[in-house]
Amino acid sequence: MSTDPPSTEAAPARFRDDVTVDLVKHSASDSDVLWAARVSTAGEQSLEELAKDPDRSKGLINYLIRDRHGSPFEHNSMTFFISAPIFVFREFMRHRAGWSYNEESGRYRELQPVFYLPGADRKLVQQGRPGKYEFVQGREEQRTAALAVMAESYQQAYAAYQELLAAGVAREVARSTLPVGLFSSMYATCNARSLMHFLGLRTQHELARVPSFPQREIEMVGELMEAEWAKLMPLTHAAFNANGRIAP
Secondary structure, three states: OEOOOOOOOOOOOEEEOOOEEEEEEEEOOHHHHHHHHHHHHHHHHHHHHHHOOHHHHHHHHHHHHHOOOOHHHHOOEEEEEEEEEHHHHHHHOOOOOOEEEEEOOOOOOOOOOEEEOOOOOOOOEEEEEOOEEEEEOOOHHHHHHHHHHHHHHHHHHHHHHHHHHHOOOOHHHHHHHOOOOEEEEEEEEEOHHHHHHHHHHHOOOOOOOOOOOOOHHHHHHHHHHHHHHHHHOHHHHHHHHHOOOOOO
């Protein structure tokens, strides 16, 4: 959702505290896991799994995740359209195996003045030493100052960007003035195995056997992706949770 920016006379900008994820294309179901797994022992007879009810074989899916037989979870595909701040995508692209990306380009189009401001529920203050720290809400004056400074910085940066474009400077050069809080968009395509690995690292969950401490903004993306995946492959999703949210 949008938030009202602090009052400023800088260049116009729009502010958001959310991210969006749309599942735009998919070929993914629990039965994809079954025929891929059963070819090991059934050969061409595994084709019969294409028409069977996967609920009859949910024990096999659980076994594959529990004992970390991962390749059967790669025979599917999901493509998401994601809108988020640039700093989220830079973390996102640490995930390379099983992922494909195409992102909006500041070389080929004029970037729009849409920027990230933390929402009211975003904890702003980090306390404790590295490896053993936590985030807390912080004081109201800290939040007010953070929003005001960020908004002013964004608007000054975008004004500089516009000034360079007006002077005839190439978009790929002018974009150097822009911050990582700028919103971008991309298509991200993955399979269930690569998505499970992503979720194991980029979300916190009470069922996770190995704790993770993701940045909140990429976790927001992960939560939305997981909700879409859970509808496509409910048995696989349930087995992922039942086995500590560890990718096979």
